[in-house]
Amino acid sequence: MDVQTMSESVYVGMCIKIGTPQQVASRRDIWDIRELLRNQHGVQRSMRSGSRREGFRLPDSDVDTMYWQTNHRVIWDFSQSEFYNIHRQAMILCDNSESPAGFTLLWLPLERAGQEVLSSCVRMNGGLYISSSKYRENVCASLTPDDRIHGPCSTRTDGLENYLTLDHDEAYCFVSDFWPPSASSWIDRCHSWPPLHVVNDIVRNGCHFVAIGHKLGNHEDNEWRISFSQAEYKLVYSMNHTQFITYGLMKLFLKEIINKELRDEETQLCSYHMKTAVFWAIQQNTLPQWCPQNLLAGFWVCFRLLIKWVYEGICPNFFIPENNMFLSKIHGQAQTSLFRRLYGLYERGIALLLHSPSIRSSIIDVLCNPRLTVCTDEHTLISEAEFDVELFREIHSNDAHRTSELRAELCMKYLHTIEQLIESPLTQYQVVSLQKHTATILECTAFILHNMYTNTGVNKQMYIADKMSRHMLELVAKFGFVSDMLYIAMFYYKTLRYREALSVIELTKVKLVQPYLMYNGYVDRERYTAAVGGQSLSTKMRQAVARDIKLYDEICYISELLPEQQSCTLNSSHTLLIPLYVLLHMLEFLSSRHVDTVRAQAALDDLQVLVHHDQGPLIPFYHRDISWEILGICQQMAGNLQAALYSYQQSLRQDPFHKIQTATTKRINDLHIPP
Incomplete structure (x- = not known):
């Protein structure tokens, strides 16, 4: 048995499960830039x-x-x-x-x-x-x-x-x-x-x-x-990537073998003990080289150190060794029992990893094919499109700000911080993440400014605020996601510019029907790679990536969704996450009602077909509550109260992901359908 080849095979399997060096670096960079922004003020x-x-x-x-x-x-x-x-x-x-x-x-x-x-x-x-x-x-x-x-x-x-x-x-x-x-x-x-x-x-x-x-x-x-x-x-x-993979291997070993079938209250070892073992093993220089060929040797070093600690009843904290982290939990009969169990696993040798569902196949591949050669080059492990799917999902999910702080003056401070960061050395992942943060802050600022000056009665202030808001949202549409164009469509609808809203919606539709578009996790990988492969992440985001639309609860985007936003707030939720195509059809319906009733009915029909029949690509499971709700709102506005009642009832039957039940129940009570 070639242990080095087996180590390489397990390394490749763990890179696919845990992440390649490039994936792990991008995840960290995206989280770091978010934290840096949030901690400035x-x-x-x-x-x-x-x-x-x-x-x-x-x-x-x-x-x-x-x-x-x-x-x-x-x-x-x-x-x-x-x-x-x-x-x-x-x-x-x-x-x-x-x-x-x-x-x-x-x-x-x-x-x-x-x-x-x-x-x-x-x-x-x-x-x-x-x-x-x-x-x-x-x-x-x-x-x-x-x-x-x-x-x-x-x-x-x-x-x-x-x-x-x-x-x-x-x-x-x-x-x-x-x-x-x-x-x-x-x-x-x-x-x-x-x-x-x-x-x-x-x-x-x-x-x-x-x-x-x-x-x-x-x-x-x-x-x-x-x-x-x-x-x-x-x-x-x-850590280098092999050391990081070793840490991940120890976590999986704990979960899938050591603590398998144990209730939480029965477990004695935790992930922190695994991390501590890896820290000590690296610092004590017990392995001459941490590389893919030595992955299993590194795992074995950490496992032996863990067994030694259990035998002695001492797990020294990495920073303060006098702090024995086993002191209050692993002693007496519990310690003896745990040592016997771990030593029994140790006696099986590396074959003990065959009991881990996450690791088993990588070992079996080598056992069944002793002449197997393994390529550990990360660029062969994941395609460009697959990498981008995760990257843009990560950017979108971390593109969040404390809603209680979304005030105009703080948004300007955020923008000032971004201006300073642009001058500092940034990785490509931090650059594209910062670009999306900028788009989000501009979008929030635009709506906050408009809401501040709408009812002041001072025409000059209203004009200036309107002009600034439009300019900000035009910038958002230029360098945010493709889907961010809908923010300016919402703004045009909110400010009674119905034809301008419909013009933006038409342009958005053209971009959304491109065969290479990446929407959430769905993408034609070959067409995506052919269209934008090798281009900068910034270009990809602007031309080929669309995500669901976030509405923060403290900002009024369009009045039709205010009850749902308020319901979120009452139930300690802070964001509506609306499927892109649902909001697109809603905005088209709302805007067309004022200029083209035939088009309004067509948009409502498209929305109804989408909500009734989509099985996931366009309306994820957890967003079906808000999707049925929006369909009901549009049907009620069109005068079809029975259809609206059915849609609201369907919304209540979905997983309450957005916590909008308060708004839904009130809408049902306000229908006043005659018997």
Whole structure:
């Protein structure tokens, strides 16, 4: 058996499942540019972490978001306060004298902070300390019924752009600009990995504190855990692709073999333990070269290290080794049982991976064909069109901004930030992602400006706002997705320019019938490649890519959809995601009613056929609620109340993805159909 060939085969299989180097790089760049934009303004900052931030897109890849206030800063000793204006920023001092390694108490020496922090404090040792449990209670008091508590986080289930769902953990924490003294030994260990510039960047950005104490500590309810989430994703970024694939292999090994058929409460090992094993294995230089030919050898090194930890009952935290992450869970009989199970797997050798559905076929291919040669060149693993499908889906799903911040002045600040970013060195993925962010911010600004000045009664202001809004939306149509042309059609309809709206709709139709068009995940790969293959991502986005239309809940786009947007807001949803062709037919119907009743009826007929008969390509499953709703609205406006009633009832029967049931129910009650 040629172990190197088998390693290459598994590497190729994992690249297809987990991502090629190019795919992983694009995912990270897109998330990084989004975070950079969102953290330029306001007091609150946020940071994404978790598997998806690292570059994974497995079905259960999670998202973690950490939030903190910039006007509260944690320091390790009083001398560090000289770097701050203590009249504007609350100083919080670490006191880890009575806490286990990796945990600390947070002391407010000046007893001055925000109200949410002060209400979370307890008196201890003559001082005022921020209680982690009280802080969690205060933060979680505003949670929705769909949220649940998970460790230091509130967890909810989110819908994704590709219609999967995942758990999204949100942690409200504190930040320190300084590296923890208890982790200083980590800096001294970094001789071979990570590179010096990564070490310096990690140390320069400090750490965070999340609201959970050590289960065996003296102050569990009041302690805070030191979080290295920011350092960890930067370490994952610094891995070469074989190391990243090894990390993914360990995650799949955990899920599909070690924890297979175990309930959540029965599992002892978690993904964080796998990550820690990979970190230690890379830093200890136990493998001379991390390359595709050595993938299985790298996996075996990590697996042996994991078994050693379980045998000894010690899993040393990568940054603070004195923090034994097995201490409160893996000991006694549970430890013995887990070791026996892992050692039983170890005795099977590499054949144990045959029990993983994700890995099995890559091994069988080599076993059945010993003379097999494997090409690990990433350009042979995924076509240009397949890569672009994922890339533009990723850009669209990350093209989101906090709707509570969508105000004109903040939109202008966003645009100023983009102007500065354009001058900085950016990757091709960051450039095209920034281009789409710009289009979205211009589109939001255009509608916000119009809504601000519509009812002022000052003609000059209204004229200027209208002219600026039109210019912004023309720019959106020029360098956004093909589908973004519908924003200017909505604007023309909203401002009673019905013929102009219909003209834009006609032009949009011409672009949408091109045989190479990529709509959501659907594309004729050969025609797409022939038409735009090899061109820049910016050109592809402008000429060949269309997506569903996002309507943010705090912006009025057209009055006909205001009840649905308000229903979203009431139910803690913030965006309507409308299938492109549904909105196209709706706008054509609405605009034609004022200039061409025959065309209006034809548009309504097209909309009805689409909603009744489409099986997914044009109306995804999770968007059928809003699609039936829009059909009902148009039928009601046309005077066909029975048909409208049927459509509204169908909307209520769909998956409530958009949470518009309140609006739908009211529309039904307002029909007043005679018996």
